[in-house]
Amino acid sequence: MSLPHVPKMDAKPVLAPTVGPPIDRSRTYPDAYPPYMHNPHASSPPRCASDNDFVQQPIVLPQPAIKKFDGDPLNYWSFVRAIESHVHRRTKSEESRLVCLLQYCEDSVAAKLEIYSKDTVSGYSKVRSRMYYDYGRPHIVANACERRLKLFPPVRPDRPKELMGFSDLLEKCRSSLEDFQEYASLNSLDTLKHLIGKLPVDLQKEWVERSFQVLEETGRQPGYLAFTSFVVRCARVANSLFGREVVYEAVHDKP
Template structure:
């Protein structure tokens, strides 16, 4: 009885191939003129899985409460889920913090069991509490310089800051401090006058539609849209045209020193003896001008100004 040999299992090719029905029954088997079989195209999904993507770079945390929650999400995604070692997690956490923050967390490096959890808890109490994040946003917005008329770049910078604050407040669901009337008035005052008028109309329209006073979120959406319009192609053209057509103010004739100099023509010697109504010196009551008065010459600058303007 003949025993058939056991064949080894088929070897799976290193790259999966996606072949059509015509590839399973190629035409070259029936066509004697075909010299070689067609090649199968590799599967695109499989090829994309084999590509090694570069390691994402995490921006270091600088101690700004506005950046706390975005930093936490990055650590959770790229460090916390990729290792179960508390010691390794703490090492990476210290690596991705600036020196001012890492110095506070280095005291937990000796604890290899719960050092990472204690460091994360310390960061939350120092930078991530809702009132700390909200106060940081409010302070940054109030310190922003008012946007000047016809400056699209400044308006875009203001809208970027408003959006960043909105993103930070969404993480903690805290808008009360920025929805206050005093804060909104200060933010509105940073806009050019024409945008303040447009916001007054827009806020009243929202009040009629919703029955509620417009708050920080509505104001942010309004400024973002205005900034995008101002920085568009035709928006910039309108701004540049307004700057070109703006009438120029001619400077005053004469030097700047002459504009701020004190004239002594009223008290000059020419007006004292030669004029029909002679005047006496306001300093020493003698019949000469103030500019030639010896007492006036001995006075300090502040006293001279007081004496000169005494009878102006």
């Protein structure tokens, strides 16, 4: 018995269902595959450059400018630190150190130190010792701070910049004295009264209340450091955006 004839049909491949959105070939590589996949010998993507592939280039910093010493004891220790960092540590030649040190002094200071310029062996050490004796000893710096603070003019209530200037001077004196904690002269009752009198009346009243609160809490009268922190905060508030607006309105609203 013969089977019926079945006509042959063209076989079509069975396609697997597509998962995800179709590939937009216009937004990828021309053939929708990374270039390394066209290389039959490539088994992995090319290696990305690492930090070790780059040559470390030295960074050349600009030479800092050292401000000349003008004989003010308040500037002595900052000047010494600059000389130590940018002159003393960069050369072992005593003669070179001496020449640079004298060049970074104002004429009025250098004139007193030129007597050591001929001593190329120990002249640098002698100049450093003389400068410390004349400008850097603790009591000299403390007396200079007290003198500068007492000469500062009283701060007017409608001048926030004057209050900021007084604040800057207080902080500068604190920075100059913090290395050896020489605050005795500034903590005296007479000096504190003088400094409090520099403030406007409203700030004087606020300081009296603040100091009395500290006295009740700690049993000690606040000294120069506490007063400096108080003035610094008041100066920042007065020179803020809203602080200046309030001062401006208070001045112009007066009859």
